Amino acid sequence: MSDHVQLEEILIGSIAGMLDGLGHVAVGASSPVPGAAALLTRARSNGATRVSVLGSENHNFFTDGAKELFDCAGQGRIDAFFLGGAQIDGKANINLVSIGDPDRPKARFPGSFGSAYMYYVVPRVILFRLEHTPRTLVDAVDYISAPGVSEPGVYRPGGPHALITDRCLFSFDKSRARFTLASVHPGHTVEEIAEQTGFDYDLPEGGVPETAAPDAETLALIRGPVAQQLAEIYPSFASRVFGIDKAA
Amino acid sequence: MTEVLGSADALAARIPDGAKVALPPDYSFCANALVRALIRRGAKDLHLVGVPAVGYQADVLIGAGCVATVETAAVTLGEFGLAPRFTAAIKAGTIRMLDATCPAIHGGLQAAERGAPFSVMRGLIGSDILARRPDWKVIDNPFADGTDPIVAIPALIPDVTMFHAPKADRLGNVFIGVRRECMMMAHAAKAAFITVEEIVDGDLAHAHETASGTIPGLYVSAIAEVKEGAWPQGIPGGYGPDLAHIGRYVEMARSEEGFAQYLQETVLGAEAAE
Numbered sequence: 001m002s003d004h005v006q007l008e009e010i011l012i013g014s015i016a017g018m019l020d021g022l023g024h025v026a027v028g029a030s031s032p033v034p035g036a037a038a039l040l041t042r043a044r045s046n047g048a049t050r051v052s053v054l055g056s057e058n059h060n061f062f063t064d065g066a067k068e069l070f071d072c073a074g075q076g077r078i079d080a081f082f083l084g085g086a087q088i089d090g091k092a093n094i095n096l097v098s099i100g101d102p103d104r105p106k107a108r109f110p111g112s113f114g115s116a117y118m119y120y121v122v123p124r125v126i127l128f129r130l131e132h133t134p135r136t137l138v139d140a141v142d143y144i145s146a147p148g149v150s151e152p153g154v155y156r157p158g159g160p161h162a163l164i165t166d167r168c169l170f171s172f173d174k175s176r177a178r179f180t181l182a183s184v185h186p187g188h189t190v191e192e193i194a195e196q197t198g199f200d201y202d203l204p205e206g207g208v209p210e211t212a213a214p215d216a217e218t219l220a221l222i223r224g225p226v227a228q229q230l231a232e233i234y235p236s237f238a239s240r241v242f243g244i245d246k247a248a
Numbered sequence: 249m250t251e252v253l254g255s256a257d258a259l260a261a262r263i264p265d266g267a268k269v270a271l272p273p274d275y276s277f278c279a280n281a282l283v284r285a286l287i288r289r290g291a292k293d294l295h296l297v298g299v300p301a302v303g304y305q306a307d308v309l310i311g312a313g314c315v316a317t318v319e320t321a322a323v324t325l326g327e328f329g330l331a332p333r334f335t336a337a338i339k340a341g342t343i344r345m346l347d348a349t350c351p352a353i354h355g356g357l358q359a360a361e362r363g364a365p366f367s368v369m370r371g372l373i374g375s376d377i378l379a380r381r382p383d384w385k386v387i388d389n390p391f392a393d394g395t396d397p398i399v400a401i402p403a404l405i406p407d408v409t410m411f412h413a414p415k416a417d418r419l420g421n422v423f424i425g426v427r428r429e430c431m432m433m434a435h436a437a438k439a440a441f442i443t444v445e446e447i448v449d450g451d452l453a454h455a456h457e458t459a460s461g462t463i464p465g466l467y468v469s470a471i472a473e474v475k476e477g478a479w480p481q482g483i484p485g486g487y488g489p490d491l492a493h494i495g496r497y498v499e500m501a502r503s504e505e506g507f508a509q510y511l512q513e514t515v516l517g518a519e520a521a522e
Contacts, residue, residue, distance in 0.1 A: 063426045065427060066272075066300055066354070070351040070354065071351075074370060110324035111323060112322065112377055117371035153394070153395050155398070
Protein backbone atom coordinates (compact mmCIF):
# COMPACT_ATOMS: atom_id res chain seq x y z
CA MET A 1 0.00 0.00 0.00
CA SER A 2 1.42 3.38 -1.03
CA ASP A 3 0.52 6.96 -0.17
CA HIS A 4 -1.77 6.91 -3.20
CA VAL A 5 -5.39 7.24 -2.01
CA GLN A 6 -7.40 4.33 -3.38
CA LEU A 7 -10.93 4.56 -4.78
CA GLU A 8 -12.24 2.43 -1.92
CA GLU A 9 -10.78 4.90 0.59
CA ILE A 10 -12.47 7.84 -1.14
CA LEU A 11 -15.77 5.96 -1.09
CA ILE A 12 -15.38 4.99 2.57
CA GLY A 13 -14.58 8.59 3.57
CA SER A 14 -17.38 10.00 1.44
CA ILE A 15 -20.03 7.61 2.82
CA ALA A 16 -18.87 8.19 6.39
CA GLY A 17 -19.45 11.92 5.80
CA MET A 18 -23.14 11.06 5.28
CA LEU A 19 -23.31 9.02 8.51
CA ASP A 20 -21.62 11.29 11.06
CA GLY A 21 -23.86 12.08 14.02
CA LEU A 22 -26.28 9.19 13.49
CA GLY A 23 -27.13 6.89 16.40
CA HIS A 24 -27.25 3.48 14.72
CA VAL A 25 -26.00 2.41 11.30
CA ALA A 26 -26.74 -1.11 10.01
CA VAL A 27 -24.92 -2.84 7.17
CA GLY A 28 -26.24 -5.80 5.21
CA ALA A 29 -24.34 -8.85 4.01
CA SER A 30 -21.44 -8.62 1.56
CA SER A 31 -20.96 -4.85 1.80
CA PRO A 32 -17.29 -4.19 2.69
CA VAL A 33 -17.13 -0.51 1.65
CA PRO A 34 -20.33 0.52 3.48
CA GLY A 35 -19.19 -1.64 6.38
CA ALA A 36 -15.87 0.19 6.53
CA ALA A 37 -17.66 3.55 6.32
CA ALA A 38 -19.89 2.62 9.25
CA LEU A 39 -16.88 1.48 11.30
CA LEU A 40 -15.08 4.76 10.44
CA THR A 41 -18.11 6.75 11.61
CA ARG A 42 -18.10 4.82 14.87
CA ALA A 43 -14.36 5.38 15.35
CA ARG A 44 -14.80 9.15 14.80
CA SER A 45 -17.80 9.30 17.16
CA ASN A 46 -15.86 7.86 20.12
CA GLY A 47 -18.44 5.09 20.28
CA ALA A 48 -21.56 7.32 20.15
CA THR A 49 -22.61 5.73 16.85
CA ARG A 50 -23.67 2.08 17.12
CA VAL A 51 -22.89 -0.18 14.17
CA SER A 52 -24.52 -3.54 13.33
CA VAL A 53 -22.89 -5.53 10.56
CA LEU A 54 -24.77 -8.61 9.40
CA GLY A 55 -22.56 -11.66 9.34
CA SER A 56 -20.16 -10.26 11.93
CA GLU A 57 -19.76 -11.88 15.34
CA ASN A 58 -17.88 -8.92 16.87
CA HIS A 59 -19.82 -5.97 15.39
CA ASN A 60 -23.43 -7.03 15.77
CA PHE A 61 -25.85 -6.53 18.68
CA PHE A 62 -28.62 -8.86 17.72
CA THR A 63 -29.61 -11.81 19.92
CA ASP A 64 -33.16 -12.44 18.66
CA GLY A 65 -32.45 -14.17 15.36
CA ALA A 66 -32.69 -13.12 11.73
CA LYS A 67 -35.85 -11.05 12.29
CA GLU A 68 -34.38 -8.63 14.80
CA LEU A 69 -32.71 -6.31 12.26
CA PHE A 70 -36.08 -5.74 10.60
CA ASP A 71 -38.06 -5.37 13.82
CA CYS A 72 -35.45 -2.89 15.02
CA ALA A 73 -35.70 -0.91 11.76
CA GLY A 74 -39.50 -0.96 11.84
CA GLN A 75 -39.42 0.72 15.24
CA GLY A 76 -37.16 3.46 13.94
CA ARG A 77 -34.09 2.24 15.84
CA ILE A 78 -31.89 2.19 12.70
CA ASP A 79 -30.93 5.53 11.15
CA ALA A 80 -29.04 4.44 8.06
CA PHE A 81 -28.77 1.37 5.85
CA PHE A 82 -27.28 0.46 2.45
CA LEU A 83 -28.85 -1.08 -0.62
CA GLY A 84 -27.57 -1.88 -4.09
CA GLY A 85 -29.13 -3.22 -7.24
CA ALA A 86 -28.32 -5.02 -10.45
CA GLN A 87 -30.20 -2.04 -11.90
CA ILE A 88 -31.00 1.33 -10.35
CA ASP A 89 -33.15 3.83 -12.23
CA GLY A 90 -33.61 7.61 -12.20
CA LYS A 91 -36.50 7.40 -9.72
CA ALA A 92 -34.25 5.37 -7.38
CA ASN A 93 -36.21 2.16 -8.00
CA ILE A 94 -33.91 -0.81 -7.37
CA ASN A 95 -33.86 -4.25 -9.00
CA LEU A 96 -32.22 -7.14 -7.17
CA VAL A 97 -34.13 -9.91 -8.94
CA SER A 98 -33.82 -10.31 -12.71
CA ILE A 99 -33.31 -8.88 -16.20
CA GLY A 100 -36.07 -9.48 -18.73
CA ASP A 101 -39.25 -11.47 -18.03
CA PRO A 102 -38.98 -12.59 -14.38
CA ASP A 103 -40.49 -15.98 -15.30
CA ARG A 104 -37.81 -16.70 -17.94
CA PRO A 105 -35.13 -14.13 -17.15
CA LYS A 106 -32.01 -13.37 -19.19
CA ALA A 107 -30.19 -12.95 -15.88
CA ARG A 108 -31.25 -13.88 -12.38
CA PHE A 109 -29.75 -12.40 -9.19
CA PRO A 110 -30.09 -13.63 -5.59
CA GLY A 111 -33.29 -11.73 -4.76
CA SER A 112 -34.61 -8.72 -2.92
CA PHE A 113 -33.46 -9.62 0.61
CA GLY A 114 -34.98 -7.08 3.04
CA SER A 115 -35.00 -4.18 0.57
CA ALA A 116 -38.79 -4.08 0.17
CA TYR A 117 -38.96 -3.20 3.86
CA MET A 118 -35.74 -1.42 4.83
CA TYR A 119 -36.07 1.08 1.94
CA TYR A 120 -39.42 2.20 3.40
CA VAL A 121 -38.60 2.42 7.08
CA VAL A 122 -34.92 3.46 7.39
CA PRO A 123 -34.66 7.27 7.12
CA ARG A 124 -31.32 7.44 5.32
CA VAL A 125 -30.74 4.68 2.77
CA ILE A 126 -27.53 5.07 0.78
CA LEU A 127 -27.49 3.30 -2.57
CA PHE A 128 -24.12 1.81 -3.42
CA ARG A 129 -23.13 0.44 -6.86
CA LEU A 130 -19.57 -0.17 -7.99
CA GLU A 131 -20.41 -0.63 -11.68
CA HIS A 132 -21.51 2.73 -13.07
CA THR A 133 -22.57 2.03 -16.67
CA PRO A 134 -25.72 2.52 -18.81
CA ARG A 135 -26.37 -1.19 -18.16
CA THR A 136 -26.69 -0.73 -14.39
CA LEU A 137 -27.95 2.87 -14.08
CA VAL A 138 -31.00 2.66 -16.32
CA ASP A 139 -34.03 4.73 -17.28
CA ALA A 140 -36.45 2.16 -15.83
CA VAL A 141 -35.61 -1.06 -13.96
CA ASP A 142 -36.92 -4.39 -15.31
CA TYR A 143 -38.22 -5.43 -11.87
CA ILE A 144 -38.95 -3.24 -8.87
CA SER A 145 -37.61 -4.93 -5.75
CA ALA A 146 -38.36 -1.70 -3.91
CA PRO A 147 -39.53 1.66 -5.28
CA GLY A 148 -37.59 4.88 -4.69
CA VAL A 149 -40.67 6.86 -3.74
CA SER A 150 -44.24 5.95 -2.74
CA GLU A 151 -47.71 7.30 -3.44
CA PRO A 152 -49.09 9.81 -0.93
CA GLY A 153 -50.78 7.94 1.92
CA VAL A 154 -48.32 5.03 1.90
CA TYR A 155 -46.31 4.79 5.13
CA ARG A 156 -42.83 5.86 4.07
CA PRO A 157 -40.63 7.49 6.71
CA GLY A 158 -37.56 6.09 4.93
CA GLY A 159 -36.02 6.09 1.50
CA PRO A 160 -33.05 6.98 -0.68
CA HIS A 161 -30.64 9.66 0.48
CA ALA A 162 -27.85 9.32 -2.10
CA LEU A 163 -26.34 7.02 -4.72
CA ILE A 164 -22.59 6.50 -4.71
CA THR A 165 -20.80 4.70 -7.55
CA ASP A 166 -17.23 4.11 -8.65
CA ARG A 167 -17.45 7.35 -10.66
CA CYS A 168 -19.52 9.85 -8.67
CA LEU A 169 -21.97 10.75 -5.93
CA PHE A 170 -25.63 11.63 -6.63
CA SER A 171 -27.95 13.17 -4.06
CA PHE A 172 -31.68 12.31 -4.22
CA ASP A 173 -34.64 14.68 -3.86
CA LYS A 174 -37.64 12.63 -2.66
CA SER A 175 -40.19 15.36 -3.42
CA ARG A 176 -39.13 15.45 -7.09
CA ALA A 177 -38.02 11.79 -7.35
CA ARG A 178 -34.81 12.86 -9.09
CA PHE A 179 -31.08 12.56 -8.63
CA THR A 180 -28.65 15.48 -8.75
CA LEU A 181 -24.96 14.95 -9.55
CA ALA A 182 -23.38 16.04 -6.26
CA SER A 183 -19.68 15.36 -6.91
CA VAL A 184 -17.38 13.53 -9.31
CA HIS A 185 -14.60 11.29 -7.95
CA PRO A 186 -11.00 12.25 -8.73
CA GLY A 187 -9.98 11.07 -12.21
CA HIS A 188 -13.53 11.19 -13.59
CA THR A 189 -15.41 13.93 -15.47
CA VAL A 190 -18.90 15.37 -15.73
CA GLU A 191 -18.98 14.43 -19.43
CA GLU A 192 -18.08 10.82 -18.65
CA ILE A 193 -20.90 10.62 -16.07
CA ALA A 194 -23.36 11.83 -18.74
CA GLU A 195 -22.15 9.12 -21.15
CA GLN A 196 -22.22 6.34 -18.57
CA THR A 197 -25.58 7.07 -16.91
CA GLY A 198 -28.77 5.67 -18.42
CA PHE A 199 -31.16 8.00 -16.55
CA ASP A 200 -31.73 11.76 -16.53
CA TYR A 201 -30.49 13.73 -13.55
CA ASP A 202 -29.97 17.35 -12.58
CA LEU A 203 -26.75 19.34 -12.38
CA PRO A 204 -26.20 21.68 -9.44
CA GLU A 205 -26.01 25.41 -10.02
CA GLY A 206 -22.44 26.65 -10.03
CA GLY A 207 -20.75 23.49 -11.28
CA VAL A 208 -19.98 19.99 -9.99
CA PRO A 209 -17.24 19.70 -7.34
CA GLU A 210 -14.71 16.89 -7.10
CA THR A 211 -15.42 14.31 -4.36
CA ALA A 212 -13.08 15.14 -1.49
CA ALA A 213 -10.38 12.61 -0.65
CA PRO A 214 -10.11 11.68 3.04
CA ASP A 215 -7.76 13.90 5.05
CA ALA A 216 -4.63 12.44 6.68
CA GLU A 217 -6.33 11.80 10.02
CA THR A 218 -9.26 9.99 8.39
CA LEU A 219 -6.95 7.99 6.17
CA ALA A 220 -4.98 6.86 9.22
CA LEU A 221 -8.21 5.68 10.87
CA ILE A 222 -9.31 3.82 7.73
CA ARG A 223 -5.95 2.10 7.25
CA GLY A 224 -5.52 1.42 10.97
CA PRO A 225 -8.37 0.34 13.29
CA VAL A 226 -11.09 0.25 10.62
CA ALA A 227 -9.09 -2.04 8.35
CA GLN A 228 -8.29 -4.31 11.31
CA GLN A 229 -11.96 -4.57 12.34
CA LEU A 230 -13.01 -5.13 8.74
CA ALA A 231 -10.67 -8.10 8.39
CA GLU A 232 -12.83 -10.15 10.76
CA ILE A 233 -15.89 -9.60 8.57
CA TYR A 234 -14.50 -9.29 5.03
CA PRO A 235 -11.08 -10.97 5.06
CA SER A 236 -10.60 -11.06 1.29
CA PHE A 237 -11.47 -7.36 0.91
CA ALA A 238 -9.21 -6.33 3.81
CA SER A 239 -6.38 -8.35 2.32
CA ARG A 240 -6.81 -6.94 -1.20
CA VAL A 241 -7.32 -3.28 -0.30
CA PHE A 242 -5.33 -2.89 2.92
CA GLY A 243 -2.92 -5.82 2.77
CA ILE A 244 -4.18 -7.10 6.13
CA ASP A 245 -4.58 -10.76 6.98
CA LYS A 246 -7.25 -11.86 9.47
CA ALA A 247 -4.74 -13.73 11.61
CA ALA A 248 -2.44 -10.68 11.90
CA MET B 249 -42.28 -37.73 22.72
CA THR B 250 -39.38 -36.65 20.57
CA GLU B 251 -37.86 -39.61 18.78
CA VAL B 252 -34.10 -40.09 18.90
CA LEU B 253 -33.01 -41.62 15.60
CA GLY B 254 -29.69 -43.08 14.58
CA SER B 255 -28.78 -41.10 11.46
CA ALA B 256 -29.58 -38.26 9.09
CA ASP B 257 -30.91 -40.87 6.66
CA ALA B 258 -33.41 -42.05 9.28
CA LEU B 259 -34.63 -38.45 9.65
CA ALA B 260 -34.81 -37.98 5.87
CA ALA B 261 -37.12 -41.02 5.64
CA ARG B 262 -39.70 -39.05 7.70
CA ILE B 263 -39.77 -36.07 5.32
CA PRO B 264 -42.29 -36.80 2.55
CA ASP B 265 -42.16 -35.78 -1.10
CA GLY B 266 -43.95 -32.51 -1.74
CA ALA B 267 -43.30 -31.23 1.80
CA LYS B 268 -43.01 -27.51 2.47
CA VAL B 269 -39.59 -27.41 4.17
CA ALA B 270 -38.23 -24.42 6.10
CA LEU B 271 -34.44 -23.93 5.94
CA PRO B 272 -32.26 -21.46 7.88
CA PRO B 273 -29.87 -18.98 6.20
CA ASP B 274 -26.19 -19.78 5.59
CA TYR B 275 -25.02 -17.83 8.66
CA SER B 276 -27.26 -19.95 10.92
CA PHE B 277 -27.51 -23.72 11.55
CA CYS B 278 -27.67 -25.56 8.21
CA ALA B 279 -28.45 -29.30 8.29
CA ASN B 280 -26.35 -30.30 5.30
CA ALA B 281 -26.00 -33.96 6.31
CA LEU B 282 -29.81 -34.09 6.23
CA VAL B 283 -29.81 -32.33 2.86
CA ARG B 284 -27.52 -35.05 1.52
CA ALA B 285 -29.75 -37.74 3.06
CA LEU B 286 -32.79 -36.22 1.34
CA ILE B 287 -30.97 -36.40 -1.98
CA ARG B 288 -30.02 -40.05 -1.34
CA ARG B 289 -33.66 -40.78 -0.51
CA GLY B 290 -34.64 -39.32 -3.89
CA ALA B 291 -36.93 -36.65 -2.40
CA LYS B 292 -39.17 -34.96 -4.98
CA ASP B 293 -41.27 -31.82 -5.38
CA LEU B 294 -40.10 -30.12 -2.18
CA HIS B 295 -41.28 -26.56 -1.53
CA LEU B 296 -38.29 -24.87 0.09
CA VAL B 297 -38.82 -21.87 2.37
CA GLY B 298 -35.62 -19.88 3.00
CA VAL B 299 -35.84 -18.17 6.39
CA PRO B 300 -35.37 -15.50 5.23
CA ALA B 301 -32.66 -16.33 2.64
CA VAL B 302 -30.97 -19.59 1.73
CA GLY B 303 -27.81 -20.72 -0.04
CA TYR B 304 -25.84 -23.91 -0.49
CA GLN B 305 -28.58 -26.18 0.95
CA ALA B 306 -31.12 -25.01 -1.62
CA ASP B 307 -28.66 -25.03 -4.51
CA VAL B 308 -27.68 -28.66 -3.94
CA LEU B 309 -31.31 -29.79 -3.51
CA ILE B 310 -32.34 -27.93 -6.68
CA GLY B 311 -29.46 -29.40 -8.67
CA ALA B 312 -30.36 -32.90 -7.49
CA GLY B 313 -33.92 -32.51 -8.79
CA CYS B 314 -35.59 -32.54 -5.34
CA VAL B 315 -37.29 -29.14 -5.59
CA ALA B 316 -40.49 -27.86 -7.25
CA THR B 317 -40.82 -24.44 -5.56
CA VAL B 318 -38.52 -21.98 -3.82
CA GLU B 319 -40.06 -19.34 -1.56
CA THR B 320 -37.50 -16.92 -0.09
CA ALA B 321 -36.07 -13.41 -0.02
CA ALA B 322 -32.83 -14.49 -1.71
CA VAL B 323 -30.74 -17.45 -2.84
CA THR B 324 -27.05 -16.63 -2.57
CA LEU B 325 -23.68 -18.20 -1.85
CA GLY B 326 -22.50 -14.95 -0.23
CA GLU B 327 -18.90 -14.14 -1.10
CA PHE B 328 -18.94 -17.05 -3.59
CA GLY B 329 -21.60 -15.24 -5.65
CA LEU B 330 -24.66 -16.57 -7.43
CA ALA B 331 -25.99 -20.04 -6.60
CA PRO B 332 -25.30 -21.87 -9.90
CA ARG B 333 -27.97 -24.60 -9.91
CA PHE B 334 -30.67 -22.18 -8.68
CA THR B 335 -29.75 -19.69 -11.40
CA ALA B 336 -29.79 -22.39 -14.11
CA ALA B 337 -33.16 -23.75 -12.93
CA ILE B 338 -34.76 -20.28 -12.90
CA LYS B 339 -33.48 -19.51 -16.40
CA ALA B 340 -34.75 -22.88 -17.66
CA GLY B 341 -38.11 -22.39 -15.92
CA THR B 342 -37.88 -25.76 -14.16
CA ILE B 343 -38.71 -24.47 -10.65
CA ARG B 344 -41.44 -22.13 -9.44
CA MET B 345 -40.07 -19.05 -7.69
CA LEU B 346 -42.01 -17.17 -5.04
CA ASP B 347 -39.91 -14.06 -4.42
CA ALA B 348 -40.38 -12.50 -1.00
CA THR B 349 -38.65 -9.99 1.24
CA CYS B 350 -37.09 -10.99 4.57
CA PRO B 351 -39.71 -9.61 7.00
CA ALA B 352 -42.54 -11.11 4.91
CA ILE B 353 -41.09 -14.58 5.50
CA HIS B 354 -40.70 -13.79 9.20
CA GLY B 355 -44.21 -12.32 9.35
CA GLY B 356 -45.79 -15.41 7.77
CA LEU B 357 -43.96 -17.70 10.21
CA GLN B 358 -44.86 -15.48 13.18
CA ALA B 359 -48.54 -15.71 12.25
CA ALA B 360 -48.12 -19.49 12.07
CA GLU B 361 -46.47 -19.72 15.49
CA ARG B 362 -49.32 -17.67 17.01
CA GLY B 363 -52.00 -19.69 15.25
CA ALA B 364 -53.20 -16.42 13.67
CA PRO B 365 -54.46 -16.16 10.07
CA PHE B 366 -51.99 -13.45 9.01
CA SER B 367 -49.44 -10.84 9.99
CA VAL B 368 -49.34 -7.28 8.68
CA MET B 369 -46.19 -5.51 7.58
CA ARG B 370 -45.01 -2.13 6.35
CA GLY B 371 -43.14 -1.79 3.07
CA LEU B 372 -43.78 -3.81 -0.11
CA ILE B 373 -46.41 -1.47 -1.60
CA GLY B 374 -45.39 -0.44 -5.12
CA SER B 375 -42.92 -3.33 -5.53
CA ASP B 376 -43.06 -6.10 -8.13
CA ILE B 377 -42.61 -8.58 -5.29
CA LEU B 378 -46.10 -7.68 -4.08
CA ALA B 379 -47.49 -7.41 -7.63
CA ARG B 380 -46.45 -11.03 -8.25
CA ARG B 381 -47.79 -12.42 -4.96
CA PRO B 382 -51.59 -12.67 -5.33
CA ASP B 383 -51.59 -14.64 -2.06
CA TRP B 384 -50.63 -11.41 -0.23
CA LYS B 385 -53.31 -8.72 0.23
CA VAL B 386 -53.26 -4.96 0.76
CA ILE B 387 -55.77 -4.04 3.46
CA ASP B 388 -56.69 -0.83 5.26
CA ASN B 389 -55.24 -0.38 8.72
CA PRO B 390 -58.50 -0.50 10.77
CA PHE B 391 -56.93 1.61 13.54
CA ALA B 392 -55.76 4.52 11.34
CA ASP B 393 -57.52 7.90 11.29
CA GLY B 394 -57.26 8.17 7.52
CA THR B 395 -56.36 5.78 4.74
CA ASP B 396 -53.37 3.61 5.63
CA PRO B 397 -52.76 0.69 3.27
CA ILE B 398 -50.78 -2.16 4.80
CA VAL B 399 -49.83 -5.62 3.52
CA ALA B 400 -51.34 -8.77 5.04
CA ILE B 401 -49.10 -11.86 4.83
CA PRO B 402 -50.96 -15.15 5.40
CA ALA B 403 -49.66 -17.61 7.96
CA LEU B 404 -46.77 -19.55 6.47
CA ILE B 405 -46.98 -23.07 7.89
CA PRO B 406 -44.11 -25.36 6.85
CA ASP B 407 -44.76 -29.09 6.93
CA VAL B 408 -41.20 -29.54 8.13
CA THR B 409 -38.48 -27.43 9.71
CA MET B 410 -34.96 -28.81 9.49
CA PHE B 411 -31.66 -27.51 10.83
CA HIS B 412 -28.48 -28.60 12.59
CA ALA B 413 -28.03 -27.41 16.20
CA PRO B 414 -25.07 -27.57 18.61
CA LYS B 415 -26.75 -29.91 21.10
CA ALA B 416 -29.93 -31.60 22.33
CA ASP B 417 -30.79 -33.67 25.37
CA ARG B 418 -32.48 -37.07 25.41
CA LEU B 419 -35.86 -35.41 26.15
CA GLY B 420 -35.71 -33.71 22.73
CA ASN B 421 -34.92 -30.20 23.99
CA VAL B 422 -32.68 -28.51 21.39
CA PHE B 423 -30.23 -25.70 22.19
CA ILE B 424 -30.04 -22.96 19.52
CA GLY B 425 -28.63 -20.02 21.53
CA VAL B 426 -29.10 -16.70 19.72
CA ARG B 427 -30.04 -18.36 16.42
CA ARG B 428 -33.66 -17.74 17.26
CA GLU B 429 -34.94 -17.99 13.67
CA CYS B 430 -34.61 -21.74 14.36
CA MET B 431 -36.95 -21.33 17.37
CA MET B 432 -39.50 -19.52 15.19
CA MET B 433 -39.18 -22.15 12.45
CA ALA B 434 -39.79 -24.97 14.94
CA HIS B 435 -42.79 -23.18 16.48
CA ALA B 436 -44.35 -22.49 13.06
CA ALA B 437 -43.92 -25.89 11.40
CA LYS B 438 -46.04 -29.02 11.77
CA ALA B 439 -42.88 -31.08 12.37
CA ALA B 440 -39.24 -30.35 13.19
CA PHE B 441 -36.42 -32.74 12.25
CA ILE B 442 -33.14 -31.64 13.76
CA THR B 443 -29.61 -33.00 13.61
CA VAL B 444 -27.25 -32.05 16.45
CA GLU B 445 -23.53 -32.13 17.06
CA GLU B 446 -24.08 -34.01 20.31
CA ILE B 447 -26.82 -35.44 22.48
CA VAL B 448 -26.06 -34.58 26.10
CA ASP B 449 -27.24 -35.76 29.51
CA GLY B 450 -29.58 -33.60 31.59
CA ASP B 451 -32.43 -31.23 30.76
CA LEU B 452 -31.44 -28.18 28.68
CA ALA B 453 -34.90 -26.60 29.04
CA HIS B 454 -34.61 -26.45 32.83
CA ALA B 455 -30.94 -25.50 33.25
CA HIS B 456 -30.70 -21.70 33.70
CA GLU B 457 -27.66 -21.31 31.44
CA THR B 458 -29.39 -22.91 28.46
CA ALA B 459 -33.17 -22.56 29.00
CA SER B 460 -33.66 -19.22 27.18
CA GLY B 461 -31.89 -20.52 24.07
CA THR B 462 -33.58 -23.92 24.02
CA ILE B 463 -36.49 -25.19 21.92
CA PRO B 464 -38.64 -27.42 24.13
CA GLY B 465 -39.05 -30.98 22.91
CA LEU B 466 -42.77 -30.17 22.57
CA TYR B 467 -41.97 -28.76 19.12
CA VAL B 468 -39.37 -31.32 18.08
CA SER B 469 -40.48 -34.43 16.17
CA ALA B 470 -37.15 -36.24 15.96
CA ILE B 471 -33.44 -35.66 16.44
CA ALA B 472 -30.29 -37.47 15.38
CA GLU B 473 -26.70 -36.98 16.48
CA VAL B 474 -24.59 -36.20 13.40
CA LYS B 475 -21.04 -34.98 13.98
CA GLU B 476 -20.17 -32.01 11.72
CA GLY B 477 -23.68 -32.19 10.32
CA ALA B 478 -23.45 -28.63 8.99
CA TRP B 479 -20.41 -29.38 6.79
CA PRO B 480 -19.37 -27.88 4.40
CA GLN B 481 -20.92 -24.90 6.13
CA GLY B 482 -19.96 -23.94 9.66
CA ILE B 483 -21.88 -23.78 12.88
CA PRO B 484 -21.82 -20.39 14.69
CA GLY B 485 -19.85 -20.75 17.90
CA GLY B 486 -18.38 -24.04 16.67
CA TYR B 487 -16.43 -24.82 13.51
CA GLY B 488 -16.09 -22.52 10.48
CA PRO B 489 -17.16 -23.20 6.90
CA ASP B 490 -14.99 -25.34 4.61
CA LEU B 491 -14.28 -22.50 2.17
CA ALA B 492 -12.09 -24.63 -0.10
CA HIS B 493 -14.90 -27.17 -0.49
CA ILE B 494 -17.56 -24.53 -1.19
CA GLY B 495 -15.24 -22.89 -3.73
CA ARG B 496 -14.80 -26.23 -5.45
CA TYR B 497 -18.58 -26.78 -5.36
CA VAL B 498 -19.19 -23.47 -7.13
CA GLU B 499 -16.73 -24.45 -9.87
CA MET B 500 -18.21 -27.93 -10.36
CA ALA B 501 -21.86 -26.83 -10.16
CA ARG B 502 -21.45 -24.48 -13.13
CA SER B 503 -22.32 -27.40 -15.43
CA GLU B 504 -24.81 -30.24 -15.04
CA GLU B 505 -22.00 -32.75 -15.63
CA GLY B 506 -19.82 -31.15 -12.99
CA PHE B 507 -22.71 -31.09 -10.54
CA ALA B 508 -23.47 -34.78 -11.20
CA GLN B 509 -19.84 -35.59 -10.45
CA TYR B 510 -20.07 -33.51 -7.24
CA LEU B 511 -23.10 -35.53 -6.09
CA GLN B 512 -21.28 -38.76 -6.90
CA GLU B 513 -18.24 -37.73 -4.86
CA THR B 514 -19.90 -35.99 -1.92
CA VAL B 515 -23.46 -37.21 -1.47
CA LEU B 516 -24.28 -40.59 -2.98
CA GLY B 517 -23.12 -43.64 -1.06
CA ALA B 518 -22.12 -41.56 1.97
CA GLU B 519 -24.71 -43.10 4.34
CA ALA B 520 -22.09 -44.78 6.51
CA ALA B 521 -20.48 -41.41 7.26
CA GLU B 522 -23.72 -39.73 8.31
